[in-house]
Amino acid sequence: MPDRVGPDPQYDVFADEFLEHGRDGLYNAHYDRPACLDLLGGVAGKTVLDAACGPGLYAAELVDRGASVLGFDLSPRMVELSRRRVPAGSFRVHDLAAPLDWLPAESVDLVLFALALEYVDDRVRALAELRRVLRPGGALVLSRLHPTGDWLRHGGNYFEARVIEEVWSRGWHVRYWLSPLEQTCAELREAGFLIERLVEPRPQPEAAAINADAYRRLTSEPTGFLAIRAIPDPR
Template identity: 70%
Template sequence: MTDAVGREPQYELFADDFADHAGDSFHNAWYDRPACLRLLGDVAGKAVLDAACGPGFYAEELVRRGATVNGCDQSARMVELARARVPGADFRVHDLAEPLRWLADDSMDLVLFALAVEYLDDRVAALREFRRVLRPSGALVLSRMHPTGDWLRHGGSYFADRVVEEVWSRGWRVRYWLSPLERTCEELHEAGFLIERLREPRPEPAAAELDRERYERLQREPTGFLAIRAIPDRRGG
């Protein structure tokens, strides 16, 4: 256990394997992506930042629905895969620990930040950058692992922020933050957002064909993901 995740692009080591897996995987294709896309709403004609874009699956669907997409990822290989998958979008290698210098203030209608907040050591700084580039009428859609599921799996104090390491089923070694829901809400507040909606999604019915046991468990237990739509706080003061 350490007190920081660090800035190593962890997914670089298994980017191709992840891309092969996530296109039609239970958790990615039939659980997180549908939930995030619903919270984004109608994206036709919208400028969307796909932060931590991975191999481009979200961007591909956003472009298909009529959005103009800028994407970034810390992994150079992920960016290569995203460019090949979605040639109509603009992708670049970028560490979200650094400012989004290539994006102007108030230039994005939407920011998507799917399943990546756990890998940042300074989450508030990144969220403030998302707030800066969003137009006043814009929104951030963020998904993360459900903190209750994290606590049930790892034990200890639910309220203690800490970094853990896991080896996932395909042999992928990952290091990330465990944080309570309260922390995520407070970080959004500190960054200048108001939470508009918070969803504890359940998998799409088609996911039952892939894994009936997992599908039924996620219908009754908060052990998967949650998703938040947050808007810039324009109240002033």
């Protein structure tokens, strides 16, 4: 197995299916999205960068709450879906492996980076770029797969960062990084951030009607996602 994910826009193949899945599904609509939006706090009148924006589900919520949204994704189809879903936003195709040279330093108030950290090979470099474009007093909110859940599913050495390949239940083939929590914390620190909050979300109560087994598991086991709010280190 190569020790990199590479530049392939994996989600392009199933972007439309992902939109249908994420719009009202338990994991996105009733679990990760509420957690990330809560950590972002009030967004009215603020400029939010939606990094790895997917099909615009988070962006739509942000615009509804009064934010100005800029977004990008590696997948051209995801960007197309975002533009269609959120005409008030501004979206483009961009690879986080490259600098955000289309954004000036200190030009956005908040950055959202939801469930995409695992697909980036040079995470410190990408996070440092997100740090560069944040205004003083801004914050980054990111979510990722819970590393304990990854370890319980895949076994091996929890502390060894490695690339794995999976086929998810809908037949989606994905390749991404497994890494321990301490590595994510260290990468944020190296990129110039301080962690302000770390939460292990539980799904909203209405999720129980969608999938009772998943709801029970996510409210009692560390097998889903976690979310972090980090601020630029002023020191």
